Amino acid sequence: ALPPRTPxxxxxxxxxxxxxVMPTVNxxxxxxxxxxxxxxxxxxxxxxxFEFGIELDEVTSEKEMNSKFLGKEKEEDDTTxxxxxxxxxxxxxxxxxxxxxxxxxxxxxxxGISKALNVFLGRCPTPTFRLVEPVNGAxxxxxxxxxxxxxxxxxxxxxxxxxIKFDQARYDSFIDLQDKLHQNICRKxxxxxxxxxxxxxxxxxxxxxxxxxEDIEFVPLKQSEKFTAAGLMEHYKTxxxxxxxxxxxxxxxxFPVLYDANRVVLSLPPLINGAHSAISLETTDVLIxxxxxxxxxxxxxxxxxxxAFSQYSATEFAAEPVDVVDAMGQSKTYPDFMTRxxxxxxxxxxxxxxxxxxxxxxxxxxxxxxxxxxLNADGTLRVEVPPIRSDVLHQCDIxxxxxxxxxxxxxxxxxxxxxxxxxxxxLNHFSDLVRNEMAMLGFSEVLTWILxxxxxxxxxxxxxxxxxxxxxxxxxxxxDVQVARSSxxxxxxxxxxxxxxxxxxxxxxxxxxxVLIDGTKDVGARNSRRLLVLFSDKKSGxxxxxxxxxxxxxxxxxxxxxxxxNAGYEVVESxxxxxxxxxQAYVMRDNKKIGVFGIVHPDVLQKFxxxxxxxxxxxxxxxxxxxxxxxxxxxxxxxxxxHI
Amino acid sequence: xSFALERKKHPxxxxxxxxxxxxxxxxxxxxxxxxxxxxxxxxxxxxHPLLKVRQQFRETFLQLGFxxxxxxxxxxxxxxxxxxxxxxxxxxARDAHDTFFMKTPSHANRAPxxxxxxxxxxxxxxxxxxxxxxxxxxxxxxxxNILRTHTTAVSARCLHKLAQDxxxxxxxxxxxxxxxxxxxxRTHLAEFHQVEGVIxxxxxxxxxxxxxxxxxxxxxxxxxxxxxxxxxxxTEPSMEIxxxxxxxxxxxxxxxxxxxxxxxxxxxxxxxxxxxxxWGLSLERPTMIMYGIDNIRxxxxxxxxLGSVKNNPFCRLGLIEQAETVRATQ
Numbered sequence: 003a004l005p006p007r008t009p010x011x012x013x014x015x016x017x018x019x020x021x022x023v024m025p026t027v028n029x030x031x032x033x034x035x036x037x038x039x040x041x042x043x044x045x046x047x048x049x050x051x052f053e054f055g056i057e058l059d060e061v062t063s064e065k066e067m068n069s070k071f072l073g074k075e076k077e078e079d080d081t082t083x084x085x086x087x088x089x090x091x092x093x094x095x096x097x098x099x100x101x102x103x104x105x106x107x108x109x110x111x112x113x114g115i116s117k118a119l120n121v122f123l124g125r126c127p128t129p130t131f132r133l134v135e136p137v138n139g140a141x142x143x144x145x146x147x148x149x150x151x152x153x154x155x156x157x158x159x160x161x162x163x164x165x166i167k168f169d170q171a172r173y174d175s176f177i178d179l180q181d182k183l184h185q186n187i188c189r190k191x192x193x194x195x196x197x198x199x200x201x202x203x204x205x206x207x208x209x210x211x212x213x214x215x216e217d218i219e220f221v222p223l224k225q226s227e228k229f230t231a232a233g234l235m236e237h238y239k240t241x242x243x244x245x246x247x248x249x250x251x252x253x254x255x256x257f258p259v260l261y262d263a264n265r266v267v268l269s270l271p272p273l274i275n276g277a278h279s280a281i282s283l284e285t286t287d288v289l290i291x292x293x294x295x296x297x298x299x300x301x302x303x304x305x306x307x308x309x310a311f312s313q314y315s316a317t318e319f320a321a322e323p324v325d326v327v328d329a330m331g332q333s334k335t336y337p338d339f340m341t342r343x344x345x346x347x348x349x350x351x352x353x354x355x356x357x358x359x360x361x362x363x364x365x366x367x368x369x370x371x372x373x374x375x376x377l378n379a380d381g382t383l384r385v386e387v388p389p390i391r392s393d394v395l396h397q398c399d400i401x402x403x404x405x406x407x408x409x410x411x412x413x414x415x416x417x418x419x420x421x422x423x424x425x426x427x428x429l430n431h432f433s434d435l436v437r438n439e440m441a442m443l444g445f446s447e448v449l450t451w452i453l454x455x456x457x458x459x460x461x462x463x464x465x466x467x468x469x470x471x472x473x474x475x476x477x478x479x480x481x482d483v484q485v486a487r488s489s490x491x492x493x494x495x496x497x498x499x500x501x502x503x504x505x506x507x508x509x510x511x512x513x514x515x516x517v518l519i520d521g522t523k524d525v526g527a528r529n530s531r532r533l534l535v536l537f538s539d540k541k542s543g544x545x546x547x548x549x550x551x552x553x554x555x556x557x558x559x560x561x562x563x564x565x566x567x568n569a570g571y572e573v574v575e576s577x578x579x580x581x582x583x584x585x586q587a588y589v590m591r592d593n594k595k596i597g598v599f600g601i602v603h604p605d606v607l608q609k610f611x612x613x614x615x616x617x618x619x620x621x622x623x624x625x626x627x628x629x630x631x632x633x634x635x636x637x638x639x640x641x642x643x644x645h646i
Numbered sequence: 647x648s649f650a651l652e653r654k655k656h657p658x659x660x661x662x663x664x665x666x667x668x669x670x671x672x673x674x675x676x677x678x679x680x681x682x683x684x685x686x687x688x689x690x691x692x693x694h695p696l697l698k699v700r701q702q703f704r705e706t707f708l709q710l711g712f713x714x715x716x717x718x719x720x721x722x723x724x725x726x727x728x729x730x731x732x733x734x735x736x737x738x739a740r741d742a743h744d745t746f747f748m749k750t751p752s753h754a755n756r757a758p759x760x761x762x763x764x765x766x767x768x769x770x771x772x773x774x775x776x777x778x779x780x781x782x783x784x785x786x787x788x789x790x791n792i793l794r795t796h797t798t799a800v801s802a803r804c805l806h807k808l809a810q811d812x813x814x815x816x817x818x819x820x821x822x823x824x825x826x827x828x829x830x831x832r833t834h835l836a837e838f839h840q841v842e843g844v845i846x847x848x849x850x851x852x853x854x855x856x857x858x859x860x861x862x863x864x865x866x867x868x869x870x871x872x873x874x875x876x877x878x879x880x881t882e883p884s885m886e887i888x889x890x891x892x893x894x895x896x897x898x899x900x901x902x903x904x905x906x907x908x909x910x911x912x913x914x915x916x917x918x919x920x921x922x923x924x925w926g927l928s929l930e931r932p933t934m935i936m937y938g939i940d941n942i943r944x945x946x947x948x949x950x951x952l953g954s955v956k957n958n959p960f961c962r963l964g965l966i967e968q969a970e971t972v973r974a975t976q
Contacts, residue, residue: 053875105877355851356852405875411872479836519751526753526755
């Protein structure tokens with residue numbers, strides 16, 4: 003077994019620049035290796051995944067996965083319940099959990115991954131998907147969309163797969179893929195919902211309609227009695243899986259519903275299919291329908307289903323077209339494979355990657371990435387983008403595939419001759435000078451959270467929220483992340499409270515940003531760089547923090563020198579409930595308040611569980627960045643670049 | 647044995663009086679019991695371990711000629727954080743369960759309108775050789791304020807400004823806090839520090855990115871790197887960076903990287919032959935590895951024990967390599 007490694011899902015959160023979490027697919031290892039025609043060692047397979055760009059995240063067994071699920075350790079996907087008996091009777095078959103890129107919907111199932119890897123390894127060509135008309139000149143299946151559906155779920159696309167041979171594994175995979183698509187591209191069924199039906203149990207032409215929930219009645223999947231759609235909304239409130247989708251229909255005057263020619267209900271999208279048309283292991287002809295609020299995604303989802311399972315059709319990789327008459331009366335044929343041809347320039351690709359690959363070799367490499375490519379007479383490449391590669395938006399996607407097939411680790415690396423000079427943001431440089439000075443003065447640095455509870459930012463430090471003085475989070479996941487701090491005080495007081503056993507005197511400081519509301523900024527808020535100094539002992543040490551203030555003024559040059567010697571600031575006594583009466587003052591400079599210092603009020607100390615008196619100084623550092631005679635014009639650049 | 651008529655007390659320490667009256671001569675001082683580690687700890691101040699590591703990363707970037715970007719804006723609009731990076735609006739990362747949305751201030755006041763139009767067009771129908779994302783782009787969604795999920799939002803601002811001011815080659819970096827509305831556990835927090843490097847020039851290649859990464863990570867003591875195909879909505883090609891970690895003695899993922907998509911660069915007004923390569927990693931992870939810290943709350947936040955700040959050794963990043971300089975000058 004490989005040494006334990008950090009699961010990819012976790013790692014992608016560590017690397018702040020990876021914006022998406024990778025979806026995971028659970029594959030039966032033996033079934034996978036059978037499809038690949040080789041028994042890999044775990045290391046070999048891991049290596050193959052590395053080259054291709056997917057990840058073997060975890061090796062487990064059906065039994066282990068189910069016991070984890072039942073043990074309330076939350077799995078990220080909810081397909082475990084669906085996958086009944088995917089493997090051997092004792093559930094001991096090895097399961098490979100594979101992480102796939104978030105934009106490759108074709109890789110969300112065994113069929114997709116094994117096909118992609120086989121093509122990558124050169125074991126077979128990319129399938130050519132095509133439409134095959136019904137046999138014996140029979141008419142195509144028809145789906146007629148009624149206008150009322152525009153109110154609730156305006157799009158529908160369909161396809162038929164003929165002659166499918168299901169076994170338990172294929173059946174489970176078929177169900178799993180729908181679940182995965184629902185969770186990912188379908189955005190939890192809000193954008194697209196998939197319904198699959200045994201075509202032999204229903205009769206076309208089919209209609210896609212919308213009716214009042216009380217007027218829709220049928221026996222849904224897994225039930226034996228009839229329900230109205232209204233009744234189902236009630237019934238599913240306690241269903242662990244379906245309750246999450248009720249909101250999509252909640253409050254709508256009409257619900258979408260699919261009927262066959264005999265008024266049999268096929269499905270109530272996006273909730274549940276009818277029991278009548280349920281697919282079983284004996285099903286051979288499948289009708290797939292996708293209702294949606296986003297047509298492009300519906301097409302991609304339909305194509306993904308067809309691409310994965312048409313390999314089991316009577317005619318490999320073929321789907322039977324369905325005529326969909328939309329609400330305007332326009333007839334369209336689906337599936338629409340959206341196969342496009344992209345003219346790619348080998349020079350562009352070589353330049354983007356930094357290699358020198360012959361056009362002919364590039365074509366071969368692209369064929370291994372499921373992008374069948376032919377060489378044009380003029381030396382450019384004609385790249386076919388099949389339905390499974392909906393991730394290809396631009397020539398740069400093609401360039402990436404060339405690079406992957408070539409091997410990222412085979413690319414010769416170079417240092418670009420970019421001649422630039424390094425520089426710091428003046429405010430950051432200045433802040434580091436202040437931090438170092440504070441450490442030299444004998445204070446220990448703390449680094450506290452920017453997010454805090456509303457109470458910590460206001461009530462517990464005896465401040466009031468007038469609704470416009472701090473940035474408030476709309477969707478906090480807990481109390482601790484309700485507000486972005488508008489002062490450094492509560493963080494440092496918390497640090498004090500958490501370190502009660504630390505030797506006295508406590509001498510702490512923090513330099514960091516607080517967030518203030520500012521209507522002049524393009525986003526309506528700005529950061530403000532502050533210094534907070536805390537002294538605590540059996541006595542308050544008010545003169546200590548005052549001394550630090552004086553020292554800061556000297557080292558920043560704010561206090562004049564020689565003939566211009568002055569403290570660099572004025573003091574105005576203040577009267578804030580945060581501090582002890584008569585023992586607090588504002589720090590003023592150029593008639594502006596740039597800070598405050600004082601003894602922390604006992605009411606505040608109590609809220610933070612602090613037993614010794616504390617004195618603090620909170621100082622705005624930005625006004626000290628520019629002092630007379632020492633101007634830093636780049637402050638305005640700071641403004642310009644960060645805020646329009 | 648020394649014999650005396652009366653019991654004499656042996657002095658323990660040399661004092662000013664003894665110097666003055668020279669009474670130290672002829673005295674027998676008490677024997678010291680020297681124990682390593684039992685010295686009196688000097689009083690003094692300390693800087694935070696995480697910020698020591700931040701300092702080394704900053705110096706590495708500066709040595710390599712990078713200019714620091716201004717990242718002092720935690721509240722960001724969806725436009726700069728997502729839309730300019732061509733991340734589609736109906737995207738999982740923009741979910742309420744991944745991103746902190748703001749109640750106050752809830753929406754941005756303004757954005758550069760001509761640029762907004764170009765970004766909208768790119769999302770909806772593409773252009774410049776791209777088919778775009780083919781959906782209806784909503785301004786209201788872009789105007790929603792959030793706590794930034796990455797400092798790449800600032801990179802977008804800086805690159806846009808660069809394109810507007812008139813392109814010239816540039817190298818930028820930033821190290822600052824980002825926010826994720828995700829489950830917190832032993833190694834994950836709602837806020838952490840992202841390190842980002844960006845290079846912008848004509849005709850940059852993926853091979854250049856690999857070279858720069860070798861240069862950068864060598865400064866951190868990692869000289870063996872491997873790259874793996876990955877996916878980011880705004881880079882293509884994208885690579886995950888793996889390194890052989892000299893301390894852990896195994897291969898670990900150390901960062902993420904890629905070349906920004908043309909769909910991102912062209913609406914900004916960048917010339918067609920300009921490419922931007924970029925990479926990022928978190929500050930916390932290398933710090934925890936280097937200092938052997940297992941729980942992130944022992945490193946960062948109010949609950950951190952002050953003793954660990956005091957007892958934290960130098961950050962030796964940056965001291966590690968420079969072997970070539972040593973060889974060249976000795």
